[in-house]
Amino acid sequence: MTAADSADEARAYDPRDVQDKWQARWAQDEPFRASDDPRDQRERFYLVDMFPYPSGDLHMGHAEAYAIGDALARYWFLRGRNVLHPIGWDAFGLPAENAAISNNTHPVDWTYKNIETQAATFRRYATSFDWTRRLQTCDPEYYHWNQWLFLRFYERGLAYRKGGYVNWCPKDQTVLANEQVIDGRCERCGTEVIRRVLTQWYFKITEYADRLLADAAALEGSWPDRVLTMQRNWIGRSTGASVDFTVEGRAEPVTVFTTRPDTLYGATFFVVAADSALAAELCADSQRAEFDAYVEQVRKLTDIERQSTEREKTGVFLGVHAVNPVNGERIPVWAADYVLPDYGTGAIMAVPAHDQRDLDFARRFGLPVRVVVATDLPDPAVTGTATPGDGVLVNSGPLDGLSKAGAIARIIEILSGRGLGSAAVNYRLRDWLVSRQRFWGTPIPIIHCPACGEVPVPEEQLPVVLPDLRGADLAPHGVSPLAAASDWANVDCPKCGGAALRDTDTMDTFVDSSWYQFRYCSPRYADGPFRAADVARWAPVDLYIGGVEHAILHLLYARFFTKVLQDMGLVEFGEPFTRLINQGQVINGGRAMSKSLGNGVDLGEQLSLYGVDAIRLTMIFASPPSDDIDWADVNPTAMVKFLGRVWRIAADVAAAPRAGGPPAAGDRELRRVTHRTIDEVTCQVEGYHLNVAVARLMELVSATRKAIDSGPGPADPAVREAAGALAVMLSLFAPYTAEECWEALGGPGAR
């Protein structure tokens, strides 16, 4: 074959032509199965891509995320590791239910159909998954263990039911966890969330607040800074003191939390959250009418309105006084909505001189302002600007002359000594509300018996399988559709045998995704959520890849679950994900892709147009993994060209006589480039600089081309060596073309 012939063949090469051939072969060979053979001495590597939600086919964002994860998984395969790279589907949840309602089908049908579509696209996309471990959270064999874990949490007092204010989405007709309320709106549908008083199931994540915070420090450097920062902010630990104030006409004192106990002598009034039970209780009869009217007005506010810092302070005097425990001073008790009922104790001591919110309130209602920390700033009562900074304590009895820090320590000593208060820690984090009034989720395995109360479903009766409800009304009406399945809901109490009712709520789907990374280790295990030995072998996950949108939702919950599992003795570590990478978004024209903007790009079309390899390379080469990619700024054609150049090198080498001897006999200059490239690509991939790794491969291609055309020629052993190395390294990013080249070069014996 002459050079001209190979050029002709090169012209004919289209990477898309080889996709079917290799896809079929890989499906048969299953080259990426992880080994559980105890005799396998290879070092292990566990890499997880966040599993997709099966709404329609995979989209451009998936294509970026999985291109990154796949390149890294393939890298560790090539380094000789025993790699576990699994896939599954986060298959319960509202979109399936809503789609089923509007299409008049069943969530099961919609969900499994989409899963098959996505699975086919994953195969086409050449992802290196171990397909034998595939799981779906909506399978009873999976959610069985959600229920089992729920009961273990229940036994440990970590799952409990309580009444109180909850976030309610009027559109989806269900409660939401705090983490699912974004700017006062439902995370899913964007509807303004309202507050309702309801009895719901919670997981006691607050009990783990300190550990979640402390262990975040150990993730420093391994997780992105912004994720750790977001988690710290969300947990919101603050230190200070709790102080007991007696209130006239009440036997028990009312405790407040303050971060500034040093300013206790500056407290000139007392505020309780207007919409708290405490406010209603404390209110004097003389003020009752005014108070009721005010509460009514507060209840009408949405969270967005209520939390606006622009709003003028409102409130009402309750007609009673509290007594400052350190100086016996009587201060008026007010109800106001700037104090929140579910943070701290729902009551505060107000120190207007040194807290801006208290000062705004004091000025509005003509309450006194007393400076107790002298600073060089002008009088807050005059300027309307509080002085929250450090200074020298004045008008504060035994604290006079001390600094802020000194006064805090001293006052805590004094309060503790007299049994009037103590050092205290408070968190912004609230317990995780896990019950949902929707159909498509894991049934909560509790039976409510009129005689026995809450009764756990006995373990041997698990799983509590969702009733079919085919053809039934699944539309949201504020109570779970399961309540309508009377055959299913009415059961005998496991304890007393009397008539009882199943809990008809389902679990938040974030429960499903809090432990799936462990289920992958023994996905068919029937005696528990996972086999401890398998998890011990693989977990924690060495590398976790997914979007930053889960920074506080999923990632906080999964960390919490892992710590509980550790306390239960089921795992030996406290953190599920050793390293985390957040990939960026794929946007178009500077905006997120959306139907309403009409700037959506269809992944399937792109794959058909340019081929899988070119799209994968485009995703990788456009920017570092964590940066956004603007599809308007990239051009997959460039990658099609590049792949053509790679293929022509392989074709030229394959066509050349194979008589050059070992690589050491080849062109020194090209050998230097080849080996430097191998070294650099290795470093760049391990540092996650995948875009730079591709750039280095492009340089190797140019150098090899030059060697073929105007150097030692295609038969030189160094050229053959370069072509082989290129095929191996390129397989991280463009597996089809790489495999085709490797085959042309003679397979494993090519080098």
Added chain:
RNA sequence: GCCGGGAUGGUGGAACGGCUUACACGGACGUCUCAAAAGCGUCUGCCCGGAAGGGCAUGCGGGUUCGAAUCCCGCUCCCGGCACCA
């Protein structure tokens, strides 16, 4: 307001304290061709200049250093998160 991250050509982005702008896109020109496409090759930070050459450049202002995109201090702007959390 608080916390975190960032700012490098026309564009996406490279760069252990050591030649700023790798690699690619876009652009210009050349080669091949009857022609075009594809391929291959050369040039391409900005300003002055015909050229040789010169001047200026990593958001702004200082500093450390023989040497700073990189380290330190003070700003500006952008992105993200949290926010009446006591």
